[in-house]
Amino acid sequence: MSQSYNRGLIEDFSRWREFSAGMWAWIFHKFTGWVLVGYLFTHIAVLSTALSGAAAYTNTIQALESLLVVRILEVGLLAVAVFHILNGLRLLFVDLGVGLEAQDRSFYASLILTGVIVVASVPTFLSGVSI
Amino acid sequence: MAERYTSFEPGGRRWLWQRLTAAFLVVVLAFHFFLLHFLNHADEVTFALSQARMEQLTYFSLMILFLVTATFHGVNGVYNALVNQGLSGTRKTAVKAILGLASVLLIVQGVRTALAWAGGVPI
Numbered sequence: 001m002s003q004s005y006n007r008g009l010i011e012d013f014s015r016w017r018e019f020s021a022g023m024w025a026w027i028f029h030k031f032t033g034w035v036l037v038g039y040l041f042t043h044i045a046v047l048s049t050a051l052s053g054a055a056a057y058t059n060t061i062q063a064l065e066s067l068l069v070v071r072i073l074e075v076g077l078l079a080v081a082v083f084h085i086l087n088g089l090r091l092l093f094v095d096l097g098v099g100l101e102a103q104d105r106s107f108y109a110s111l112i113l114t115g116v117i118v119v120a121s122v123p124t125f126l127s128g129v130s131i
Numbered sequence: 132m133a134e135r136y137t138s139f140e141p142g143g144r145r146w147l148w149q150r151l152t153a154a155f156l157v158v159v160l161a162f163h164f165f166l167l168h169f170l171n172h173a174d175e176v177t178f179a180l181s182q183a184r185m186e187q188l189t190y191f192s193l194m195i196l197f198l199v200t201a202t203f204h205g206v207n208g209v210y211n212a213l214v215n216q217g218l219s220g221t222r223k224t225a226v227k228a229i230l231g232l233a234s235v236l237l238i239v240q241g242v243r244t245a246l247a248w249a250g251g252v253p254i
Contacts, residue, residue, distance in 0.1 A: 030212055037205030041233075044198075044240055050247045054178035065174040074173065081160060088153050095150060121168075128174045 021104035025087055032084040039077060068129050075125045079118045086110040145207055152204040159197050178248070185248035198241040206234045 019027075046064070050057040064070050090106045093099045099106055167173065171180065184190045210230055218226060246252070 033205070033208045033212070037209055040201055040205050041237060044237055044244065047244050048240055050178060050181070050244050054182075057178045057181070058176070061176045062174065065176070074168075078164065078168075081164065085157050085160060089157060092150060092153060124169055124172070127172065 021107045025090070025103075025107040025110075028083060029087050029091070032080045032087075035077075035080045036084060066129065068126075068131055071126050071129050075118060075122060078121055078125065079114060082117050083110060083114040086113055145211070149204060149207055149211070152200040155200050156197075156204055159193065160201075163197065182248045182250075185245055186250070186253050188253045191245060191249050191253050194245060195242060198245075199238060202234050202237050202241075206230045 046060065047057075049060040087107065087110045090099070090103070090110055093106075094103055167176075185194070210227065213226060214223065
């Protein structure tokens with residue numbers, strides 16, 4: 001009977017150089033998931049200014065969108081969302097038994113496609129903001 | 132025999148719902164980003180534009196469904212991640228209750244906001 005040891009979270013992550021593609025995909029999916037669920041609560045909180053009236057909502061959104069840091073954070077959000085979507089599709093296919101043998105390549109494809117979509121979206125996300 | 136490392140519960144349905152909501156969210160989240168950042172630009176958002184969209188029953192109901200599925204998928208994902216890290220016993224029950232309450236509050240607040248835009252259910 002094999003013995004199992006709990007090495008603890010820190011020691012596990014200290015071996016990050018040995019991680020395989022599938023482990024990185026798991027870590028990135030968890031990380032992007034935490035960011036997205038955190039953003040979901042923040043997003044509803046900001047949109048709730050609509051409950052205080054039309055002017056409060058419009059002024060809040062436009063004030064936030066005039067800030068460069070908010071636009072940069074939105075690009076970050078896009079990156080996180082696109083990766084989570086693409087890697088999520090990869091997981092759905094693997095769950096259905098499709099592409100398991102290519103799961104490392106599909107992870108790299110998710111990363112590259114995320115990068116391409118995010119870079120191509122930067123001009124749109126930064127349009128009309130003053131530095 | 133080696134210990135089986137999994138938090139998967141045989142016969143559980145949360146796993147299936149996580150996948151079903153994922154399939155829905157892939158499409159709707161992409162649509163949401165595209166509509167509100169590319170077709171319309173974020174810095175042009177006004178209450179009146181949001182109101183015009185929300186007054187359409189199709190858009191209103193899609194956004195309510197989006198809110199409910201995103202909340203379930205996100206909160207269930209957090210719960211699964213914590214269970215996967217070894218959460219158990221009383222703490223597991225407490226976390227489940229807190230996440231459930233947070234979900235209800237989020238959905239209620241989101242629906243109230245949608246109703247404020249639409250001026251009631253747009254039937």
